[in-house]
Amino acid sequence: MEKIPSHIICLLLSSLKGQLNNADQKQLQNWLEAHPEHHKEIKQLENTLQKVIQVAHFKQIQPEKAWKNIDTHTSKRPGWKKKPILTRYSIAAGLLIPLLIGGILLSRLLPKEKNTPALSLVTKPEPVKPGSTKAVLELSSGEKIVLEESANQKIRNTKGEIIGVNTTNTIAFNSSANSCKITEKPNHIYVPIGGEYNVILSDGTQIWVNSDSRLSFPDHFYGAERVVELSGEAYFQVKHDGKPFIVKTKHSAIRVLGTAFNVCCYKDEASEQITLVKGAVKVKVGKKNYPLRPGEQLRSNPDSNTVEIRKVNTELYTSWKDNLFRFQDMPIEDIALKLKRWYDVNFIFQNEESKKYRFTGAVEKNTSLNELLRLIESTSTNIKFEIKEKEITVTKKQGVR
Template sequence: MEKDILSKLEVARLVALQRLGILPESEERRLLAWVERDKKNKAFYEQLYKKSCNKNTATSPSAADSWNLFEKKYRTGQRTRKQFQRTLYRLVAAAAVLVLAITGTYYYLTQPNEEIITSPRPVSAVQLVLGNGNKIMLDDPQSSVEALKNNAALFAEKQEIDYATAEKETTEIDEIYHTIIVPKYGEYTVRLSDNTTVKLNSESTLTYPVQFKGKERKIRLTGEAYLEVTPDTARRFVVETAGTTVTVLGTTFNVNASAPDGNVATTLVNGKVEIGNGLSTTIIAPGQQAITTPGNSRIEVKKVDTHVVTAWVRDMFYFDEKPLGEIMQELSHWYEFNVIFEKESLKQRKFTIETSRYENIDKVLKLIEETHVVKCRKEGKNIYIQ
């Protein structure tokens, strides 16, 4: 902390000299380079500069008033005006530095103490929304079981809810839908009434019927899920997500609709699935991934390593010869930090890394540094790559 305070004091000194118009060019370049380093630095600089330029401060005397007051109080017969000006310059500069340093340090110390999330943990419990709109938190097994009224069995220790072993309705009625909402850093498994297993990734939502009725089994997904679908030749299984439809008879696959650009990536582990985007359809084989893009009729199909794509199911990050820029982007979302590359070329360096998603961030950064290609430095919510 002491190091940070000293840094802010130094910035305050440089800003004060800059405002007085006497900051050496080399020092000004150093100050501006620091300002452009990240957004927090720029905000701090602007705060200091604004404070030093505040014209509404009634108690701040003008330069002329300051000179007259000083000359009247301290001038003696033998001193020249030039000597007084040099003395006044030193006093005014010192005062400006002091005021800016105090203001800057106070501003810095009163900002929220934001830190990187070192070891991610769920920020809240998984939530279940019932057909009548009531919401229950699944971290309270007793109240959850009562609210479910024998529609499902809850296994809190496994982070799982099971509709396959629940009592089945014998009469044909409309489907009643439940929705599971998984928070950030959370994961949850839903066993549907047909014994299909859906494992939901962090920040995902699944809407499904308590019991499947009719000629197809349909669910709605946002986020990412890994599915093991129970074969049923009489009723196809349909996943709807972000304008994409995945249709299967019985298979294992991963659907990721959490990309910021709106793309949906469907990866087939085994079996066969049909991908549709409302404009065209395609069938993929095991080891292939289909990518649908909003507003584009074309469905891209490519080969992928399913072990890498489904690493999250095993609570792992697995980056296989992936550019460091993409790796840090994914890690920054998970651990909530800003990443600054001191050289743009470092973003393209490729790494292979496998680590737990719940590992301490310091250990993850150490893995990257052990390649002896880059160095990682943490400062508050920022990680610098050099």
């Protein structure tokens, strides 16, 4: 069965916010009508996404301002000031009933334990903001250049030649072949925690580099192979030019001609994951080669010396490049690793059991961490988050065994 594309989820979220134009609304409706087999899953996603919107809306309520507005409107009624105080409050209560009902319903989504001041509506904490577009480029000469969003930077080599241009969140290296080979040393682009960046290599290959990742590559590719090295996570859309394209990680090498795939090889994760979207690749682990077909994922664990190939929904592993978090029955411990890199926070688990709770949902990456954690709490009867600046403590809710 066809999987739900990330762009359909984005359209669904925009629709719930009332932000779709007629053309997008028609596109969404046509897709829904053409895929009735997804109606149940779409309904679950609607419920999840609606909770995100409800949380954001409820957090904007200002009680003092609301009472002032009520007093302003009711004071204009004849005899309002003359009525006994109990009568006046009964009228105000009548106006507040819809708000109170909404608050009671939403309170089931927003736990109010006394030990969670950072998530309390009363304390109004500063939201933990999501990451942004940022990176540092280290040239083969050793020079370091800070890459900034919407900058228009010309990148030059030691001879003063322009080898690339940084603009609109992407750094693109020149494809001209008239540059002579200067050095064997590669360039490095480092994307820090809380960042992401796009790179277009000199051969036209496009690479989306995720948070806390490092990519090494030359100004131009010489010889019979195109070789880059990766630590962290990146999505590759390789340009076909007849030469094999090889991505080297600490424990494997991915060999392709022209294809699209995701590589996740963080040092703090137990396994490496290569997820093939289209085309074909061969992954070398140790001395053995493993061919992959579209929709397959290779997962290798160097500690246990095991390799597993399985069919997956590739959207779950590539949606990060499209500004979307997608989680499918994922343990909180694994979710915490992803959120740690994007929001630049630390998670502390009070017990091992809290790590194993699972969550399914889809959230835009520009959502504040506070709202995202509220969403997870609202869909789980077991998990509670306490936010204190950049430290997130994960515990079981009181009364949960």
